[in-house]
Amino acid sequence: MRYFIELSYNGKAYHGWQNQPNAISVQQVLEEALSRILQSKISVVGAGRTDAGVHALQLFAHFDIDKPLIENLIFKLNSFLPNDIVVHAIFKVTDDAHARFDALSRTYNYSISTKKDVFNFDFSYAFHLPLDIKKMNEACNILLQYKDFQCFSKSNTDVKTYNCTIEHAQWELTNNELKFVITADRFLRNMVRAIVGTLINIGQGKTSIDDLHEIIKSKDRSRAGTSVPAHGLYLVKIEYPETIKA
Numbered sequence: 001m002r003y004f005i006e007l008s009y010n011g012k013a014y015h016g017w018q019n020q021p022n023a024i025s026v027q028q029v030l031e032e033a034l035s036r037i038l039q040s041k042i043s044v045v046g047a048g049r050t051d052a053g054v055h056a057l058q059l060f061a062h063f064d065i066d067k068p069l070i071e072n073l074i075f076k077l078n079s080f081l082p083n084d085i086v087v088h089a090i091f092k093v094t095d096d097a098h099a100r101f102d103a104l105s106r107t108y109n110y111s112i113s114t115k116k117d118v119f120n121f122d123f124s125y126a127f128h129l130p131l132d133i134k135k136m137n138e139a140c141n142i143l144l145q146y147k148d149f150q151c152f153s154k155s156n157t158d159v160k161t162y163n164c165t166i167e168h169a170q171w172e173l174t175n176n177e178l179k180f181v182i183t184a185d186r187f188l189r190n191m192v193r194a195i196v197g198t199l200i201n202i203g204q205g206k207t208s209i210d211d212l213h214e215i216i217k218s219k220d221r222s223r224a225g226t227s228v229p230a231h232g233l234y235l236v237k238i239e240y241p242e243t244i245k246a
Contacts (some may be wrong), residue, residue: 002064004093004244005030005044010084011055012122012231019048026085028052030061033080037073040065047099047238048106051190053230055123058088058237062099064189097244105167105183107237108192110228112178124177125232131178131203133171139202140169143182143213150219152198153191162188162219171199183237190227197225 007030015023019031027044034042044061069090070076077087111124143166150162151208164235180196198215201207207215207225215223 001066002067002093002095002097002246003090004060004062004097004099006058006060006089007056007085008058009056009086011050011053013082013084015052016050016054017046017056017059023052026056027061029085032240033077034063037076037080038065038070038170040067045099045213046191047103048187048235049189049235050230050235051193051230054233054235056235059235059238060103060238062097063092068169074237082116092107092246093244094246096103102240102244103186104239104241105237106187106235106239107168107181107183107187109234109236110180110182110192110196111232111234112180113176114178115176117176122231125229127200129204131200132159132205133173133178135209136171136199136203139199139209139212140171142209142216143169146216148219149188149216150208151215151221152191152194153188153221155221157189158205159188164188164191169195192233193227193230194221194224196228199225218242 009026014026017026019025019027027046028099031042031044042063046061047059052054074090076089113120113124113126114128147163147165149164153162164184164186166184168183170178170181172181182192202209
């Protein structure tokens, strides 16, 4: 039987989602908790792999088990898991449902603090220089015109294609928080952070809006902006078809 598990985590203490040989990951902690409580070796497959320090408000993973789940599993998991990981739901899905490959879209937010914030410095990028948000949003519209985003991908990645369909990209300013919201069918490694760094350059006037066309067409990572810090990035939503539910 296959189950989906929905969780959130504060990524500060972890070397990303995916298991690492010499560093602690969210996947490792979750697998150890499930295995101990269910008294069976449990492996989980996540919807994606967030980098070290990146947070998730919503992430799904699937796991298989050949016996019924115990009562109050969510309560027991949350009692066992550390304070920076929480399980929200566990539900049965079809045997071929896949947390990664069946996802229709993913949405990320990137948070920038425009003024010094003593309570939020671990969870947003402190950037206090003036930015032209109108130009940054004009540049967002250009992203929707392209599919190949190799220029924003981390080098030496093992993907077969750099094509992604970006459905939405926009900056929103609320009080002292500048938030970038982006939704796509898939994302490349480091893609959102590289896009944000490039859009910040446009907002500062270091790069023109027209330059963005040439950066994307170049497929050259060195032409795009510097990746912004991981701690301001959040995976916030993943959409699935209703047909995965058993």
